[in-house]
Amino acid sequence: MEFAQIINNKHTSYFLPRNYLFNKKIDSINIKYVSIPSNVSVIRSKAFKDCINLRIINIPSSVEVIESFAFSGCSSLKHLNLSQSIKRIDFSAFFECISLETIRLPKFISDIDNYLFY
Numbered sequence: 001m002e003f004a005q006i007i008n009n010k011h012t013s014y015f016l017p018r019n020y021l022f023n024k025k026i027d028s029i030n031i032k033y034v035s036i037p038s039n040v041s042v043i044r045s046k047a048f049k050d051c052i053n054l055r056i057i058n059i060p061s062s063v064e065v066i067e068s069f070a071f072s073g074c075s076s077l078k079h080l081n082l083s084q085s086i087k088r089i090d091f092s093a094f095f096e097c098i099s100l101e102t103i104r105l106p107k108f109i110s111d112i113d114n115y116l117f118y
Contacts (some may be wrong), residue, residue, distance in 0.1 A: 045069055046069045057080065091115060091116075
């Protein structure tokens with residue numbers, strides 16, 4: 001199975017041919033902005049966990065699922081605008097995102113798990 005690096009050569013976030021985004025020892029300290037590619041449909045568990053300087057996330061309309069703890073501990077994240085295509089957000093996906101000021105959720109989301117913003 002081939003992997004393709006999506007952030008840059010210094011980081012180790014990858015997406016698979018099935019359009020899943022996941023983390024592999026990401027350099028979480030230096031990431032401030034993330035633009036997820038338009039062919040990603042699932043953001044895997046802990047993909048951006050503890051990216052403490054992450055402030056902006058661009059989540060394209062191709063993303064349908066955000067798994068557990070995907071952005072947990074992103075303590076600098078201020079604004080979250082999720083596209084209408086999101087169908088499921090798992091347990092604690094945005095746990096300890098203590099700086100969030102603005103949150104826009106899809107109108108017709110089918111499944112939001114517990115402790116989403118706890």
